[in-house]
Amino acid sequence: MSAVFDSPDTLTQALAGTGYIVDDELATAVYLAATLARPILIEGPAGVGKTAIAAAISQALDAPLHRLQCYEGLDAGHALYDWDYPRQFMAIRLAEAGHAGIDENTLYSDRYLLQRPVLAALASDRRAVLLIDELDRADEAFEALLLEALADWQISIPEYGTVRAATPPIVIVTGNRSRELSDALRRRCLYAWIDYPSLAHEARVLKARLPEIDAALAERISRFLARVRGLDLVKQPGLSESLDWARALITVGASDLANERVPTTLAALVKDPTDIQALRRYWHELIDESA
Numbered sequence: 001m002s003a004v005f006d007s008p009d010t011l012t013q014a015l016a017g018t019g020y021i022v023d024d025e026l027a028t029a030v031y032l033a034a035t036l037a038r039p040i041l042i043e044g045p046a047g048v049g050k051t052a053i054a055a056a057i058s059q060a061l062d063a064p065l066h067r068l069q070c071y072e073g074l075d076a077g078h079a080l081y082d083w084d085y086p087r088q089f090m091a092i093r094l095a096e097a098g099h100a101g102i103d104e105n106t107l108y109s110d111r112y113l114l115q116r117p118v119l120a121a122l123a124s125d126r127r128a129v130l131l132i133d134e135l136d137r138a139d140e141a142f143e144a145l146l147l148e149a150l151a152d153w154q155i156s157i158p159e160y161g162t163v164r165a166a167t168p169p170i171v172i173v174t175g176n177r178s179r180e181l182s183d184a185l186r187r188r189c190l191y192a193w194i195d196y197p198s199l200a201h202e203a204r205v206l207k208a209r210l211p212e213i214d215a216a217l218a219e220r221i222s223r224f225l226a227r228v229r230g231l232d233l234v235k236q237p238g239l240s241e242s243l244d245w246a247r248a249l250i251t252v253g254a255s256d257l258a259n260e261r262v263p264t265t266l267a268a269l270v271k272d273p274t275d276i277q278a279l280r281r282y283w284h285e286l287i288d289e290s291a
Helices: 008-016 024-036 050-061 085-097 117-123 140-152 183-187 199-209 215-228 239-252 262-268 273-281 283-289
Strands: 040-043 065-069 081-083 113-115 129-133 154-157 161-164 170-175 190-193
Touching (some): 008 024, 008 050, 024 040, 050 065, 117 154, 117 161, 140 183, 215 239
Parallel strands (some): 040 170, 065 129, 129 170
């Protein structure tokens, strides 16, 4: 299998071109997953960029992105494949009306096969990116449905046959550790953990994703959030929230955190009433410490 990226450095540069900043460890893990044709399981708190990395890889490679959003009760019919039963039924009725028979092989053919995200990624005529997002939200039984696809790059369909990927997709599996994923799935994947960003990393991300932001404001936001994450909050703000907040500050014309409009923009930063009260309680201390 040909390498997708020449090296981890090449991958880092390619993702930086999309505005996604990775450190060396994550770049190497993703590079190995893509080069060795192995899925990669990426875990970490919500909002730190797990989902975004799949979109960045897709953009960097100009590859189709197939996203499977997991939830409790998810089954093969929504994740792997399904049959277009209404059209099959119509074909049977039309055949009966014309006093003709219909071959079972015709009913279970490409014409009636519905490609869900996993099958669509495997059947793609060029390398695709498959995002299996928040797998820990799905039932444990659903993980077993994925094992064949993730281990052998194929799906066995009883009525149709086996679909094998000509070019294995780049597979990103994400989780928030709301439950422990099975050992069987973990063994099939490489692994990476994305934590809340360091001050320097967050400033780099803000500057990369928001070219219009003032460098001093980006660094001040990063220092402020480093202190906010030290509070006992219900939900710590991740990178996605810091980007939303930075956009909000730019939109209202706040070039510095001392601006009187800044406290009115908390809706973009924290999403829990208790957390809003905590920030307002420690607001002046947080502002002074991040100066």
